[in-house]
Amino acid sequence: MSTEPAPSQVSRAIGGSAFWATASSVGSQIIRFSVFVTLSRLVSPSEFGTVAIASVLIDVFSLIAIAGISDALVMKKQLTEEDADTAFWTNLGVGFIFLLLGLLASPLAARAFNAPALAPVLAVLSLTFVIWPFGATHTSRMSRELQFKALALRTLIANFIGAVVGIVMAFKGFGVWSLVARSLVTTVTLVIMSWLAYPWRPKFRFRLDSLRALFGVGSRLMGGQLIGQMNGRGVELIAGLLITPATVGVLRIGGQCFSLLQQVSVAPIAAIAMPLLARTQGDPVAGREVFAKMCRLSALMIYPVFFGTMSVSSIIFPLTFGPNWALTGAVMPLLCAMAIPLQFNMLMSAGLASRGAAQAILKWNILQAVVGLPLSALGGFFGLFPLLAFTIGRSYLLLPFGLAWLRRNTELEPRVLVMSSIAPLAASILMAGGVFAVRPFLEARLGPWFVLAVVIPIAALVYATLVLTLSANTRREVLVWLRQRRVAAA
Numbered sequence: 188m189s190t191e192p193a194p195s196q197v198s199r200a201i202g203g204s205a206f207w208a209t210a211s212s213v214g215s216q217i218i219r220f221s222v223f224v225t226l227s228r229l230v231s232p233s234e235f236g237t238v239a240i241a242s243v244l245i246d247v248f249s250l251i252a253i254a255g256i257s258d259a260l261v262m263k264k265q266l267t268e269e270d271a272d273t274a275f276w277t278n279l280g281v282g283f284i285f286l287l288l289g290l291l292a293s294p295l296a297a298r299a300f301n302a303p304a305l306a307p308v309l310a311v312l313s314l315t316f317v318i319w320p321f322g323a324t325h326t327s328r329m330s331r332e333l334q335f336k337a338l339a340l341r342t343l344i345a346n347f348i349g350a351v352v353g354i355v356m357a358f359k360g361f362g363v364w365s366l367v368a369r370s371l372v373t374t375v376t377l378v379i380m381s382w383l384a385y386p387w388r389p390k391f392r393f394r395l396d397s398l399r400a401l402f403g404v405g406s407r408l409m410g411g412q413l414i415g416q417m418n419g420r421g422v423e424l425i426a427g428l429l430i431t432p433a434t435v436g437v438l439r440i441g442g443q444c445f446s447l448l449q450q451v452s453v454a455p456i457a458a459i460a461m462p463l464l465a466r467t468q469g470d471p472v473a474g475r476e477v478f479a480k481m482c483r484l485s486a487l488m489i490y491p492v493f494f495g496t497m498s499v500s501s502i503i504f505p506l507t508f509g510p511n512w513a514l515t516g517a518v519m520p521l522l523c524a525m526a527i528p529l530q531f532n533m534l535m536s537a538g539l540a541s542r543g544a545a546q547a548i549l550k551w552n553i554l555q556a557v558v559g560l561p562l563s564a565l566g567g568f569f570g571l572f573p574l575l576a577f578t579i580g581r582s583y584l585l586l587p588f589g590l591a592w593l594r595r596n597t598e599l600e601p602r603v604l605v606m607s608s609i610a611p612l613a614a615s616i617l618m619a620g621g622v623f624a625v626r627p628f629l630e631a632r633l634g635p636w637f638v639l640a641v642v643i644p645i646a647a648l649v650y651a652t653l654v655l656t657l658s659a660n661t662r663r664e665v666l667v668w669l670r671q672r673r674v675a676a677a
């Protein structure tokens with residue numbers, strides 16, 4: 188049996204888990220972002236777009252191949268070794284089937300997107316289907332046991348090795364294949380590091396009752412994740428079908444920057460929210476306490492990052508990516524406007540998943556897809572910016588439905604999520620407004636790097652002052668943290 192932390196330990200686990208989840212998210216995203224900055228000057232937008240389209244297709248079909256079984260392992264109250272073995276061999280067997288399907292579908296996808304270069308790229312990336320299953324069960328067991336330090340270290344190492352391979356190949360003129368190699372090498376290294384980090388080895392055992400139990404939960408989660416993937420990445424597919432692969436490349440660079448912001452602010456909380464909440468099942472008081480802490484922490488991290496970036500993106504992008512990617516600088520403020528639905532969706536999904544409300548997650552994601560994808564496609568007929576405007580509008584329009592489902596299916600209170608967000612959101616908007624106000628004065632007198640050097644630290648100080656002024660809960664938690672540090676130092 189797996190060793191499970193007692194519910195009383197959950198609250199104390201938040202600090203350490205959040206630290207290692209943050210280290211993994213921020214470190215990995217910094218590595219990936221550095222790779223994208225380097226490769227953007229060596230690889231064309233069209234080549235970026237080709238790999239982006241292939242990556243979306245691989246990600247979507249990977250969800251179907253794994254069928255939520257890895258997540259079901261994390262959520263299972265009592266995990267046996269037979270469950271783990273069954274999950275391993277199921278994922279691996281289905282992976283080989285999807286490798287064959289990927290090879291057969293590659294030329295069809297190339298014709299659909301009018302991109303001949305897509306066929307070989309998609310065929311090679313289909314190897315992911317048979318590589319990732321070798322480490323999927325290890326990853327699930329580490330996440331289940333809150334081994335975020337091991338997860339963080341293996342993720343950082345894998346992303347670094349993949350980055351080195353991709354950059355070296357790009358400098359040697361391999362173009363699109365440098366992006367493909369980076370992805371495959373990263374995946375292979377993740378698998379190797381998983382085996383080194385977690386001392387579990389699969390045995391040749393397979394139990395049909397274990398598969399039924401895992402698939403019963405996992406298939407419902409997979410349905411929600413699949414539709415969620417289409418909601419998040421479907422915009423790139425629509426742009427590829429209705430506009431051009433080069434436009435997908437612009438969206439991909441913007442999406443990578445958006446992902447950097449997510450990894451800095453959202454991903455650390457997302458990585459620990461569901462496992463921690465899952466361990467409070469049957470204890471509503473502990474569940475509400477953990478949920479409230481997740482709400483406060485996520486709001487404090489997400490809003491200043493996104494609204495701060497919105498206020499300086501037109502300065503940063505020309506400096507970072509060069510003239511070929513100027514359009515991405517105009518796209519980024521629109522993407523940053525997704526901060527509010529991003530935070531709410533993350534916490535609603537974690538809360539519903541932790542209470543086994545997979546059906547509610549599925550309904551929520553179906554609603555977003557049914558409403559959102561047609562709206563995005565409608566905008567795509569008119570160009571890139573209408574596509575983004577319709578997509579963002581849908582995210583705000585549907586938030587009340589998600590909050591209602593959270594209230595109906597859990598003991599977690601949506602009001603806590605809303606109230607916890609008000610002070611950080613207000614402080615972030617005021618901070619960003621101040622930056623917009625002083626930028627013309629500074630830009631008339633200083634170069635762009637000096638403007639950033641002045642604005643960023645002052646904006647961070649202004650935000651911290653405003654949020655401490657507006658939020659009594661934040662003031663109390665900061666004082667408690669400072670007292671704990673003094674006691675530890677003594």
